[in-house]
Amino acid sequence: MIDPNTTEIMNLELDGTATEAQRKRLRHILETDAEARAHFEVLRALAGRLDAHPQLEPPSEMHPRIMAAIDAAPAPRAYREGGIGAWLSGILAPPRRRLVATFGLGLATGVFLLAAVQFGRSGFPEGFRGVDPSQVSGTLAPQIASELVASIPVPATEAGADGNVQVFQQGDETVAEVSFLSDSPVSWILEFDPARLAVTRVDAVRQGYFSVSPGQVHGLSIGQDPLKIVFDGRAEPVQSIVLKVVKDDRVVFERSARPNP
Amino acid sequence: MRAHDDAELVRGCLAGNQRSFETLVRKYEKPIYNVAFRMLRDPDDAMDVTQTVFVKAYEKLNLFDEKREFFSWIYRIAINESINFSKRSKRLDEYESGITAALAPTQEDQYSAEALTEEINRAIEMLKLDYRMVIVLKHFHDFSYQEMADVLGIPEKTVKSRLFSARQQLKEILSGRGVTR
Numbered sequence: 524m525i526d527p528n529t530t531e532i533m534n535l536e537l538d539g540t541a542t543e544a545q546r547k548r549l550r551h552i553l554e555t556d557a558e559a560r561a562h563f564e565v566l567r568a569l570a571g572r573l574d575a576h577p578q579l580e581p582p583s584e585m586h587p588r589i590m591a592a593i594d595a596a597p598a599p600r601a602y603r604e605g606g607i608g609a610w611l612s613g614i615l616a617p618p619r620r621r622l623v624a625t626f627g628l629g630l631a632t633g634v635f636l637l638a639a640v641q642f643g644r645s646g647f648p649e650g651f652r653g654v655d656p657s658q659v660s661g662t663l664a665p666q667i668a669s670e671l672v673a674s675i676p677v678p679a680t681e682a683g684a685d686g687n688v689q690v691f692q693q694g695d696e697t698v699a700e701v702s703f704l705s706d707s708p709v710s711w712i713l714e715f716d717p718a719r720l721a722v723t724r725v726d727a728v729r730q731g732y733f734s735v736s737p738g739q740v741h742g743l744s745i746g747q748d749p750l751k752i753v754f755d756g757r758a759e760p761v762q763s764i765v766l767k768v769v770k771d772d773r774v775v776f777e778r779s780a781r782p783n784p
Numbered sequence: 785m786r787a788h789d790d791a792e793l794v795r796g797c798l799a800g801n802q803r804s805f806e807t808l809v810r811k812y813e814k815p816i817y818n819v820a821f822r823m824l825r826d827p828d829d830a831m832d833v834t835q836t837v838f839v840k841a842y843e844k845l846n847l848f849d850e851k852r853e854f855f856s857w858i859y860r861i862a863i864n865e866s867i868n869f870s871k872r873s874k875r876l877d878e879y880e881s882g883i884t885a886a887l888a889p890t891q892e893d894q895y896s897a898e899a900l901t902e903e904i905n906r907a908i909e910m911l912k913l914d915y916r917m918v919i920v921l922k923h924f925h926d927f928s929y930q931e932m933a934d935v936l937g938i939p940e941k942t943v944k945s946r947l948f949s950a951r952q953q954l955k956e957i958l959s960g961r962g963v964t965r
């Protein structure tokens with residue numbers, strides 16, 4: 524029986540990450556323990572064969588297929604409009620894109636039903652249930668030139684889901700676009716300085732919930748659509764915008780916006 | 785091509801230059817296809833997943849954080865898509881019942897290089913997804929522990945533990961099939 528520490532050193536040696544002390548120790552073990560020596564030889568042969576494994580060539584039709592699918596996909600932009608119009612144009616698009624749009628509709632319906640069930644549960648935060656209509660409306664933002672002034676990258680390693688907050692300045696308005704690359708609901712809080720910013724509307728909320736209070740927007744992102752918060756005023760300094768990701772009533776991620784270089 | 789070139793291509797694409805994205809596709813389509821194939825074991829499924837990965841990356845390019853490596857971002861999408869695809873097609877269940885059968889020794893003691901490659905492929909297929917992922921990333925894509933941790937969203941310590949266990953399990957499967965060297 525080879526002890527786990529020895530096995531670990533063997534593996535580290537195979538990966539080229541063993542320290543000099545570990546290598547010395549391994550050499551001694553291999554010289555004195557026949558079982559360990561045999562085990563290491565098999566492991567080394569296996570690692571060698573794996574390293575030498577050939578990469579497969581993808582089918583020749585794959586590249587044109589990928590590019591055709593990308594041609595049919597909506598172009599990415601630092602700040603783009605989405606909403607029902609984008610979905611409708613998908614429905615009216617060529618077959619491949621129509622299939623995607625139809626699939627999206629099915630997915631959205633499923634997520635909506637799930638969200639509806641969650642919404643009705645007693646544990647669902649009260650803050651998400653009510654939105655003051657005098658503060659918030661559902662219109663889409665007009666397409667005005669905007670400048671990316673700050674962002675908050677959200678790494679999955681810390682927050683449980685990859686995401687991003689991008690802060691744009693457009694005239695006297697500030698727009699914060701909150702997105703998560705996750706198929707699971709993500710609960711978050713965006714804090715800001717209420718003396719400088721007032722929420723005027725929240726756009727593109729097709730899958731998710733939000734509630735607005737002075738100095739805070741609570742959001743629950745469901746699916747991957749961005750949620751856009753439009754403020755009256757300028758975020759100065761941009762660091763006053765802070766994102767918190769909440770999991771099981773605990774803040775698992777908190778970061779201020781960083782100015783765009 | 786280095787990481788900052790990737791970031792430049794991403795910026796070009798976000799500025800409306802689709803050719804920039806095609807360059808990224810050309811650079812990463814083969815490794816992403818290989819990841820998907822190793823995870824799913826079917827060339828058609830791997831091609832479908834590879835397409836989905838690039839379309840998703842294209843649509844979500846504005847979520848890419850330039851401070852991270854593009855390759856680890858797209859590999860992460862590839863791993864997630866492969867897992868989702870695998871779950872949808874219920875191949876995980878097939879795998880779970882696969883190990884016992886694989887442990888039965890074969891009659892042959894000698895293997896040609898081609899047969900050996902095939903045996904190793906089959907042994908990798910028998911690994912559970914968590915283990916298969918680290919073997920694929922380490923040995924077929926030459927990732928470091930840290931890069932694997934970044935792609936898989938797990939601590940480096942867990943990466944090592946999974947990798948060492950995966951190798952041990954591979955060794956046992958291959959030994960069970962009469963492949964000792």
